[in-house]
Amino acid sequence: MATIRQTILCPACRRLISRDETTCPWCGTNHPGAWWRRSLDIFNGDNPLLAMKIIISINVGMYLLSLLLNPGMPGDARGLFTSLTPDQNSLMALGATGTLPVLQLGRLWSLINAGYLHGGVMHLLFNMMAVYQIFPMAAREYGTSRTITIYCFGGLAGFVLSVLAGIPMTIGASAPVCGLIGALLYYGKSRGGRWGEAVSREVMGWIISLALFGFIFPGINNWGHAGGIAGGAAAAFVLRYRDRQPESAGHQLLAAVCAGVTLLSLGWGLTEAAVAFLWGGI
Numbered sequence: 101m102a103t104i105r106q107t108i109l110c111p112a113c114r115r116l117i118s119r120d121e122t123t124c125p126w127c128g129t130n131h132p133g134a135w136w137r138r139s140l141d142i143f144n145g146d147n148p149l150l151a152m153k154i155i156i157s158i159n160v161g162m163y164l165l166s167l168l169l170n171p172g173m174p175g176d177a178r179g180l181f182t183s184l185t186p187d188q189n190s191l192m193a194l195g196a197t198g199t200l201p202v203l204q205l206g207r208l209w210s211l212i213n214a215g216y217l218h219g220g221v222m223h224l225l226f227n228m229m230a231v232y233q234i235f236p237m238a239a240r241e242y243g244t245s246r247t248i249t250i251y252c253f254g255g256l257a258g259f260v261l262s263v264l265a266g267i268p269m270t271i272g273a274s275a276p277v278c279g280l281i282g283a284l285l286y287y288g289k290s291r292g293g294r295w296g297e298a299v300s301r302e303v304m305g306w307i308i309s310l311a312l313f314g315f316i317f318p319g320i321n322n323w324g325h326a327g328g329i330a331g332g333a334a335a336a337f338v339l340r341y342r343d344r345q346p347e348s349a350g351h352q353l354l355a356a357v358c359a360g361v362t363l364l365s366l367g368w369g370l371t372e373a374a375v376a377f378l379w380g381g382i
Contacts, residue, residue: 129349148239151248155235156228158366159273162216163224165370166190169377184221191217191271193376195369197259198269211263212365215255217271227273238280241287241299242336243347245355247280250335252358254279257331258324265323272321274310278328281306283336285329291343 110117110124117124166186192201195213202208218224239247258275281303288300307329314320339351 148236148244151244152235159216163218193373196269196271198267199263200268202263209365209368211259213369214259214271215273215276230277234280241341245351246339248355249358250279250283250332251276253335254328254332258328261327262324270321275324275328278325279332282329282332286333286336287341
C-alpha cells in the first residue's frame with residue numbers, strides 16, 4: 101500500500117513541498133515542516149486581512165473597556181467629536197503614554213499600549229478607517245509579517261518622540277498608522293517608476309492632510325504623527341519590500357515577537373487597571 105505524504109507550503113518561498121522534507125528543495129530552508137515554522141503561517145503575506153481584523157478588534161475592545169472602567173460624561177454637552185469619551189483615569193490605567201506616565205511613573209509599557217487607546221468614538225472610527233484602508237496597501241508591498249512589524253515600530257517611534265517633545269499625555273492608533281504611511285512613502289520613493297510615483301503622490305496627500313488637520317484642530321499630536329512616519333520609513337528601509345527581498349521565516353518570527361510583546365504589554369495594562377479598579381483607584 102502506498103503511503104500518502106502530507107504536503108505543506110514552505111514558510112519561506114510559499115511553494116508546495118512534503119511536510120517531511122528536512123530541507124526545502126526550492127529555497128533551501130531547513131526543517132520547513134517544523135511546528136514552530138508552521139505556527140508562523142498566520143503572519144504570511146497571503147493573509148493580511150486576518151491581521152488587520154485582529155488589530156481593529158483589539159482597538160475596539162480596549163475602547164469599550166476604557167468606557168466600562170470609568171465612562172465619561174454623556175456626549176450631549178461635549179459635541180460629536182468627544183462623545184462617549186473615556187475618563188482620563190481609565191485611559192491612564194490602561195496605558196496612555198507621555199511624559200507623565202513614562203518619565204514620572206516609569207510606565208515604559210505605555211509606549212506600546214497607547215496605540216490601542218482612543219479618546220472618543222469619532223477618534224476610534226477615523227483611526228480604524230485608516231487601518232482598514234492603509235494596512236492592506238502596505239501588506240501588498242511588504243507582506244503581512246513586515247507590515248505588522250512596521251505598524252508596531254511606527255507606533256513606538258511616534259510615542260517616543262512625543263515624550264521627547266514634552267507631550268504630557270497622548271493616545272491613539274494614528275502613530276502606528278503613520279508608520280505604515282512612512283513605509284509606503286519609502287516604497288514609492290525607492291521603487292520609482294510610474295507605480296512608485298503614484299504611491300508617493302497618494303501618500304504625500306495623506307501626509308499633507310494630516311499636517312493641516314493637526315494645525316487646524318487642537319489636541320492633535322503632530323509629534324506622534326511625525327515620529328510614526330519617520331519610524332515606519334526607517335523600519336521599511338531595514339526590512340526591505342517584496343520587490344527587493346521575498347518574505348522570509350525571519351520576517352515572520354520578528355512579527356511574532358512584536359505581536360507577543362504587544363499582547364504582553366496590553367495584558368500588563370489590563371492587570372494594573374483591574375487592580376486599580378478593584379481597589380477604587382479609578
